[in-house]
Amino acid sequence: MQDSHDEIEQLKASLSITTVAEKLGLNVVKGRCHCFYPMRHAHGDRTPSLSFSEERGLFRCFVCPDVRGDVITLVEMLRDCSFNEAVRWLKDEFRPWMAVEQGTPAPRSNSTQSAVVERPKPPEISELQRMKVVLSFLKKLDPVDETPAKNYLIKRRIFKPVWDKMRLRYLTRYEEVSLELVKEFGLELLQRVGLFNEKGNLRYFKHRLIFPYLDSEYRSMYFQARTIERDVKQKEMNLAGKVPYPYNLQVLDGKPGWVYLCEGAIDTLTLVGRSMPAVGIPGVNSFKAEWVSYFKNKNVVICLDQDEAGRNGTKVIQELLNASEIKNTVNGSLLLPERFRMKEGEDMNDYFGGKH
Ligand SMILES: [Zn+2]
Numbered sequence: 001m002q003d004s005h006d007e008i009e010q011l012k013a014s015l016s017i018t019t020v021a022e023k024l025g026l027n028v029v030k031g032r033c034h035c036f037y038p039m040r041h042a043h044g045d046r047t048p049s050l051s052f053s054e055e056r057g058l059f060r061c062f063v064c065p066d067v068r069g070d071v072i073t074l075v076e077m078l079r080d081c082s083f084n085e086a087v088r089w090l091k092d093e094f095r096p097w098m099a100v101e102q103g104t105p106a107p108r109s110n111s112t113q114s115a116v117v118e119r120p121k122p123p124e125i126s127e128l129q130r131m132k133v134v135l136s137f138l139k140k141l142d143p144v145d146e147t148p149a150k151n152y153l154i155k156r157r158i159f160k161p162v163w164d165k166m167r168l169r170y171l172t173r174y175e176e177v178s179l180e181l182v183k184e185f186g187l188e189l190l191q192r193v194g195l196f197n198e199k200g201n202l203r204y205f206k207h208r209l210i211f212p213y214l215d216s217e218y219r220s221m222y223f224q225a226r227t228i229e230r231d232v233k234q235k236e237m238n239l240a241g242k243v244p245y246p247y248n249l250q251v252l253d254g255k256p257g258w259v260y261l262c263e264g265a266i267d268t269l270t271l272v273g274r275s276m277p278a279v280g281i282p283g284v285n286s287f288k289a290e291w292v293s294y295f296k297n298k299n300v301v302i303c304l305d306q307d308e309a310g311r312n313g314t315k316v317i318q319e320l321l322n323a324s325e326i327k328n329t330v331n332g333s334l335l336l337p338e339r340f341r342m343k344e345g346e347d348m349n350d351y352f353g354g355k356h
Contacts, residue, residue: 155355
C-alpha cells in the first residue's frame, strides 16, 4: 500500500534519528559519527564529520555533498534500498503496529513486555533467481525499431547502430508480458525482484523504453526504464536493489584509455553514437565507491549535467577517483571558446543537439 504524504511525515516526526542511526549500526557520540564514506575524507574521517539534528530529524556530512537527508534517506543509504523499502523497514523495526494496521496479519506473540512484534522475515532471494527473472523479462521485449521509442530516440540523435549495439528494448505487449511472467515465476518472487509493485502490477506501464545494463559478456542483470511521454514527471525508473555496475561496462576493459562518465543512459548513448567510450551512472548521486576499481587504467572525463546537482555529484566522484589515484578531469574544464561550452542546465544530449 502506498503511504500518504501525511503518514510519512507523521512517521518521520515520531522517530528519533539518533535511535534509528544506532539501530543501523552507527556509533553516535554527542550527535556525531564517522561518515559512511571515510575514504572521501582526509585521514579516513578520524574526527567525525557526520552530525545529527534531533530537533529537525536530519543528518549531514560536512564534506560529502550527497551525504545528508532525513531519517528515511539515512535508511535508504545504509541499507541500499528504495524509499518504500526504507519506510517499511522503519515501520517493522520501530512501529510494527502501523504495519499491522495496514493489513498485515499480526503474528502471535507471547511477550507482553515488548512492544516490538517479531515478524518472520522472508528469505533473501538469490542472485541466480533474480537474474533468471530479469533475463526472462528482457527476452519478452521488442527491439525499438518499429515502436514509439523510435522517434523519441531519433529526436535525441541516437540512431539504429546504437539501438542494436546496446540492445535497447521496448515493452510493447504490457498485458501479455505481465501474464507470462506471473505464470512463469509467481507474483511474490516478481514483487521481491521489484518488477511488480505492491498492488501486483508490472511496473513500467509508462516507462516502456528499457536500457539493459550489459556486462562484458553481453548479459544483463540490471536495466533502467524510461518514459517517452512528455507529461510523466519521473522520467526514469531504476530496478530495485543494487546497481551492479555502470551502464556500458564493456568500455571498462582495464586497458589504458579515456572514458566519459555520463549521467543516465540517454547521455551515455549520445556519446556512444559518436564512437566515444562512454559509461553511465543511473543518477547524479549513484556512483558507488566499489565501482572505482572498474576504472583502472582509465583517464576519466566526468560529464554530469551542468547544474547544481551535477556539480555536487562531480565533486564526490572526483574525490573517490582521486583517492584511488585514477586520473580524471571534469568535462568543460579545458579552456574552450564560449560557444563550445555546455550552458547552465544542459546535459550531454542537449549539448550534442538532442531535441526534447
Ligand atoms: Zn563524508
